[in-house]
Amino acid sequence: MAQIMLMPKLGLTMKKGKIVSWLKNEGEAVALGEALLEVMTEKVNIKVESPYNGVLYKIIGAPGSNYPISVPLAVLAEEGDGAAALEAALDEAKSVLQAALAGGSDDAEKKKEAKPVKPFGVFAGTGKVSPRAAKLADKEGVALGLINGSGPNGKVVEEDVLNYIAQVKGETTSELRPIDPQSMRGVIADRMIKSRREAAHVTLMKEVDMTSLKDVREQLNALGADKRVKFSFTDFLVKFTGQALAEFPLVNSRSTDKEIELAKSINVGVAVALEEGLVVPNVKNVPILTLEQISAKIKDLAARARNSELDPSEIEQGTFTITNLGAYGVEGFTPIINRPETAILGVGTIRQKPIMVDSRLENRSFMTLSLSLDHRIIDGSLAADFLGRLIEMLENPYPWFQLQPQGNDDLLIKTGGIETPHDLLEAFSGGLAELKEDAPELAIGFESLMAPVFCEGELGIMEKELMAVAVAIYGKCEYCIAAHVYNAMNAGASGDQVMEAAGVAVAFGGGPAMAYTVTKVRECVKAFGG
Amino acid sequence: MALSKEQMLDLYRQMRMIREFEETVAKFFSQGQIPGFVHLYIGEEAVATGVCANLEKQDYIASTHRGHGHGIARGASLNKMMAEIFGRADGECKGKGGSMHIADVELGFLGANGIVGAGLPLATGAGFAAKYMKTNGVAICFFGDASSNRGTFHESLNMASIQKLPVVFVNENNMYGISMSQERHQNITDIADRAGSYGMPGMVVDGNDVMAVYEAAEEAVKRARAGGGPVLIECKTYRHHGHFEGDPCVYRCDEEVNTWKAKDPLPRFVNRLQEMKMATEAEINQIDIEVKKIIADAVEFAQNSPVPSLDELTSDVYCD
Amino acid sequence: MAEKTYSQAINEALEEEMRRDEKVYILGEDVGAFGGCFGVTTGLLEKFGAERVLDAPISETAIMGSAVGAAVAGLRPVPEIMFVDFVGVCLDELLNQAAKMHYMFGGKAKVPLTLRMAGGAGVGAAAQHSQSLEAFMCHIPGIKVVMPATAADAKGLLKSAIRDDNPVVFLEHKALYGASGEVPEGEYTIPLGKADIKREGKDVTILAYSMMLHKALAAAETLALEGIEAEVIDPRTLVPFDKETLYKSIEKTGRLVIVHEAVKQGGFGGEIAAMVAEECFDSLDASIKRVAAPFTPIPFASNLEAAYIPDEAKIIEAVKSFF
Numbered sequence A: 001m002a003q004i005m006l007m008p009k010l011g012l013t014m015k016k017g018k019i020v021s022w023l024k025n026e027g028e029a030v031a032l033g034e035a036l037l038e039v040m041t042e043k044v045n046i047k048v049e050s051p052y053n054g055v056l057y058k059i060i061g062a063p064g065s066n067y068p069i070s071v072p073l074a075v076l077a078e079e080g081d082g083a084a085a086l087e088a089a090l091d092e093a094k095s096v097l098q099a100a101l102a103g104g105s106d107d108a109e110k111k112k113e114a115k116p117v118k119p120f121g122v123f124a125g126t127g128k129v130s131p132r133a134a135k136l137a138d139k140e141g142v143a144l145g146l147i148n149g150s151g152p153n154g155k156v157v158e159e160d161v162l163n164y165i166a167q168v169k170g171e172t173t174s175e176l177r178p179i180d181p182q183s184m185r186g187v188i189a190d191r192m193i194k195s196r197r198e199a200a201h202v203t204l205m206k207e208v209d210m211t212s213l214k215d216v217r218e219q220l221n222a223l224g225a226d227k228r229v230k231f232s233f234t235d236f237l238v239k240f241t242g243q244a245l246a247e248f249p250l251v252n253s254r255s256t257d258k259e260i261e262l263a264k265s266i267n268v269g270v271a272v273a274l275e276e277g278l279v280v281p282n283v284k285n286v287p288i289l290t291l292e293q294i295s296a297k298i299k300d301l302a303a304r305a306r307n308s309e310l311d312p313s314e315i316e317q318g319t320f321t322i323t324n325l326g327a328y329g330v331e332g333f334t335p336i337i338n339r340p341e342t343a344i345l346g347v348g349t350i351r352q353k354p355i356m357v358d359s360r361l362e363n364r365s366f367m368t369l370s371l372s373l374d375h376r377i378i379d380g381s382l383a384a385d386f387l388g389r390l391i392e393m394l395e396n397p398y399p400w401f402q403l404q405p406q407g408n409d410d411l412l413i414k415t416g417g418i419e420t421p422h423d424l425l426e427a428f429s430g431g432l433a434e435l436k437e438d439a440p441e442l443a444i445g446f447e448s449l450m451a452p453v454f455c456e457g458e459l460g461i462m463e464k465e466l467m468a469v470a471v472a473i474y475g476k477c478e479y480c481i482a483a484h485v486y487n488a489m490n491a492g493a494s495g496d497q498v499m500e501a502a503g504v505a506v507a508f509g510g511g512p513a514m515a516y517t518v519t520k521v522r523e524c525v526k527a528f529g530g
Numbered sequence B: 001m002a003l004s005k006e007q008m009l010d011l012y013r014q015m016r017m018i019r020e021f022e023e024t025v026a027k028f029f030s031q032g033q034i035p036g037f038v039h040l041y042i043g044e045e046a047v048a049t050g051v052c053a054n055l056e057k058q059d060y061i062a063s064t065h066r067g068h069g070h071g072i073a074r075g076a077s078l079n080k081m082m083a084e085i086f087g088r089a090d091g092e093c094k095g096k097g098g099s100m101h102i103a104d105v106e107l108g109f110l111g112a113n114g115i116v117g118a119g120l121p122l123a124t125g126a127g128f129a130a131k132y133m134k135t136n137g138v139a140i141c142f143f144g145d146a147s148s149n150r151g152t153f154h155e156s157l158n159m160a161s162i163q164k165l166p167v168v169f170v171n172e173n174n175m176y177g178i179s180m181s182q183e184r185h186q187n188i189t190d191i192a193d194r195a196g197s198y199g200m201p202g203m204v205v206d207g208n209d210v211m212a213v214y215e216a217a218e219e220a221v222k223r224a225r226a227g228g229g230p231v232l233i234e235c236k237t238y239r240h241h242g243h244f245e246g247d248p249c250v251y252r253c254d255e256e257v258n259t260w261k262a263k264d265p266l267p268r269f270v271n272r273l274q275e276m277k278m279a280t281e282a283e284i285n286q287i288d289i290e291v292k293k294i295i296a297d298a299v300e301f302a303q304n305s306p307v308p309s310l311d312e313l314t315s316d317v318y319c320d
Numbered sequence C: 001m002a003e004k005t006y007s008q009a010i011n012e013a014l015e016e017e018m019r020r021d022e023k024v025y026i027l028g029e030d031v032g033a034f035g036g037c038f039g040v041t042t043g044l045l046e047k048f049g050a051e052r053v054l055d056a057p058i059s060e061t062a063i064m065g066s067a068v069g070a071a072v073a074g075l076r077p078v079p080e081i082m083f084v085d086f087v088g089v090c091l092d093e094l095l096n097q098a099a100k101m102h103y104m105f106g107g108k109a110k111v112p113l114t115l116r117m118a119g120g121a122g123v124g125a126a127a128q129h130s131q132s133l134e135a136f137m138c139h140i141p142g143i144k145v146v147m148p149a150t151a152a153d154a155k156g157l158l159k160s161a162i163r164d165d166n167p168v169v170f171l172e173h174k175a176l177y178g179a180s181g182e183v184p185e186g187e188y189t190i191p192l193g194k195a196d197i198k199r200e201g202k203d204v205t206i207l208a209y210s211m212m213l214h215k216a217l218a219a220a221e222t223l224a225l226e227g228i229e230a231e232v233i234d235p236r237t238l239v240p241f242d243k244e245t246l247y248k249s250i251e252k253t254g255r256l257v258i259v260h261e262a263v264k265q266g267g268f269g270g271e272i273a274a275m276v277a278e279e280c281f282d283s284l285d286a287s288i289k290r291v292a293a294p295f296t297p298i299p300f301a302s303n304l305e306a307a308y309i310p311d312e313a314k315i316i317e318a319v320k321s322f323f
């Protein structure tokens, strides 16, 4: 049999070896134990003995080259080897060698992963503080209890203290980027300003499924009940908008004719309607605030706005605005940008709608978001990405709060039309329960008939239930089909077994049994299978 | 006591088994299928075989870094030994020890050892235990020529002697400690001479003659078992391969190697068996075929055995 | 600068010091014509003869003990113990003789020897040939402990060790012998007790030595792709230890990960962590992390050995736990 000669491992630490020379030529005979080639390791040159008797058929390891241990270096022919077998061995040896030499390069491409979720803080202060943060807080006279920790397990780290100080001072930092009139942005800006004196408004509208957020809000309000914290949807919108703005810095910008100011801090304004008109105080540095802090801040700002007690600094330095007309039943609208900001989010009312989800009808809550942007600064596609990202988070808010979905079953809409397997099952068992009240002797009689039949005997429960499935189909009873498929699968029957039982019914019942099999039976198997 | 034909053939089978096992390990090591390093016993098979043929169930052996032959001669499972060398879960030590730490304490095999000279006091202790517990057992210590330069050699022989322990010290003088020839690492020719310093008998035997080894060990083991105290047997032999696989052997010449290969204990014993009309060529061939199959099975067993589960990493550090 | 292997660099340091100072000699098992078990002393016998490159019998006690005696009597021995695992055989000579003489004799004796030993796992050599025993050595007052990670450091540090008047334990990593790196041309030394910042960064300090330095550097490159800039410090010498460089770095980054191949329990990383906690606490913005081997002997099977040795992934995980 053709043999493949490998780079031998010559000692403890050897990883690769260099071929100094081959001591035999191709076509030459070589005996087991006879020196075949010379290999140089880190240490010394070693004559490597042939591990086989035969003829050196082809050399594929080149003198002067380094090879890792265990890669093919040559093919040896043994007596009786045919040309085809030798060529096959050679091909194999070559491809193994190539793969070994190419190895390691394929790990270069790193897959693009979904953006990780770093959960938001909800309530302030877990009490853990790093020594470095403690020292800084002490120096700056900051009470640590107010600070929300972003370190592992909610620990307050230096950065949190620094951010908090900046927040308290209402400091915002920004980066100035000149608009080059030659640049694309400059050209667009120029064209836009010509087409319209003020910002070039465009409004995008998109519907959001708020069902999950509703659930999250309920769960968090339950958690916050003893603290008397009650979150509004606006609180969540501000928090998630803050997160989206952090990912889309250009949307978090301010502009003049000449410059785009990329704000380093994210200060989200919340429009408050007053009799005299609209004021927009803003919540500064949204990303570092807990939901609780945001909620309190919005309530405080709104209250003081109504009493005309706002400080000018609370209205200045905004980087984005949210305006909510939901309370007025408005769905979508085209809000005007709060200049010099470059975008504004209009929030509509929340409405329930029936909608198909995975072939079941659900009662879910929807809301429309209207994002106006200054088209001079923000392209529609970017705005759409921004809006899409915001909606993505609003629709799956669980990981951001480390919560799990709850109470989703309430969403199911019971319909009067075609009954689902679950409906059938429920209708039957519900009916039986009611019968127990109304005519107990009848119900008990039925059950005492069934119990001894469907018990473990010479036949197992599963076999009996499978027979019942066939009979139910033959008897054309939807309720019986649902009940016995359910029971059979509960007793361990597979979908295939149920379908085989149905096959028996079809053999006897023909077309009608077939009709039940392809409709009800299959639905039941699907519904009870997983 | 004269050996029966069956016993003689068993000796041959044992040596052939070790040879085949070691050649197989060499092959897989060079293919990179065996991690770490291995020290092979090829050329020295007569020593372990001749000594261990005298042992009983309650006896102990302590071994060295070159321990495969000792384990096989003591009757350790070939499958499990091979699996251990491959680093597999079904190995003697669950794949955690490897070639240099194969052991089977239930069989009285106190393990191969990575520390040269470590076996001498261990065997002394096992001999002490046998005496203390009156098991009628003896302890054998295999050790290399170069390890007789360690303090443990001198301390152990002295202690075994004053305590009259049932220990047989079996020196495998293969004339080298890695690259150091015996004449460079000590100023004596016969290590057996050192026995006198500790007040015990020392004898030199041809370590490539399995019968000679058998007879010497028979006497020593009998004496030790009977309470006569320790004995030092020096077996002159030679390793055909390098110190470890991959050793370029720059320190010895082909001529020397060839002289010793001519004294290979296996063909020598085959000749003797045939001269004594103890075995026909066919019988020998039959044994060779059986052995080949057993070792091939051991390889298959090892290769089919899974690698150890990661839970094994931190288990067995302490007894429960 | 030229590319040289770690092993070549050590060989050059030995050769240069033997040429510079006649009192320097080498003693160890198979160090002569065989060139040492790992080839480190290759060619030295031919250059300096059998009087200065001595093949020793397997007598570690005598190798180390005679080196101590010769050192006190005025020579500068460079004994080699093939694997650090065998140090137990001559522990008394290290612990009670070499380490304590200067002190016990009221400063009147010097023991200028450099004990070279190879340690480290990763080649399947199992429980008795793979250990990292530096913590052992660092616990003995009176000896210095050096653990180079690169060829250049190995050369410069070994030259300093040989010239040092104290007993120095020089721990080489067997899996690094074949690794090559830039080595400066000509004569140079690296002082003992001076750490080296192998990579600058602002977000986290990773302290790693010997083989683990290379894993830490690889981890730092991966972390950089994710925007985390790690500063990687190689202490190079464990005793004396360069606290200043480490503390300065922690002041900058606020975070520390210590990586070593030895088992975590009782490892030298514990000493460093305690030192930092005592003296540099206020600079810490996170708890100190140690990445080290589990508390178990080194397994033989390749998969177990790979799981045993701290790797890039474990270092990255430790760093990421901060963020």
Ligand SMILES: Cc1ncc(C[n+]2csc(CCOP(=O)(O)OP(=O)(O)O)c2C)c(N)n1
Binding pocket: B064, B065, B066, B114, B115, B116, B117, B143, B144, B145, B146, B147, B148, B172, B174, B176, B177, B178, B243, C029, C058, C060, C082, C086, C089
């Ligand atoms: C205490 C100790 N020192 C050194 C070594 C390294 N070493 C392993 S085997 C060996 C040579 C042993 O020679 P010998 O005792 O004659 O046994 P052989 O290898 O010839 O069978 C050496 C020096 C070791 N394993 N343990």
Ligand SMILES: [Mg+2]
Binding pocket: B144, B145, B146, B172, B173, B174, B175, B176, B177, B178
């Ligand atoms: Mg020997």
